[in-house]
Amino acid sequence: NAGVTQTPKFQVLKTGQSMTLQCAQDMNHEYMSWYRQDPGMGLRLIHYSVGAGITDQGEVPNGYNVSRSTTEDFPLRLLSAAPSQTSVYFCASSSPGGPPKLFFGSGTQLSVL
């Protein structure tokens, strides 16, 4: 089982560039979410989705867009990258019903110059 797959693992952008971080899961999980990890701040929720076609904002949504056209995929878009978006990004998925059990991807390390 692949679990939660994130691509790319590393990315360097210039300020103002756009890019999409990919996240795919093969566990048929309805719930998916994006977090960013910054030193001293833990992981903060950017956006999440409870199913295809349904997304909502987390704690730090500004500067990021998401869409959920399929159950498997939940891409995170940076429309105009800023140095403040330099971070490590994690995607997670889980199933509804019962206590939550999140599966995390291996992360994308993004640097914005």
Next chain:
Amino acid sequence: AQSVSQHNHHVILSEAASLELGCNYSYGGTVNLFWYVQYPGQHLQLLLKYFSGDPLVKGIKGFEAEFIKSKFSFNLRKPSVQWSDTAEYFCAVTSSGNTGKLIFGQGTTLQVKP
């Protein structure tokens, strides 16, 4: 809004020392509590979780945590740490209504000296 506070940001211990990492949360309802570990260069792994029942939960690698509802705490403990426990540790909480969202603490970096 829910929040999680980890008191220790950076802990340095010698091998065989005992470990206790503090975690407090703010939420008045029923909660699910987690401790995750992130070893250098790796992604998050679940150490242990509390959903209900016995407030003393045991996880992998000899870790345990105690849920004290009256103190809104979920402290992580290990009687004797090893060099391989060097990692960053995160406490997280979610409400009992499962929405797949976790609120994380700031993290504690543990450095174990051989």
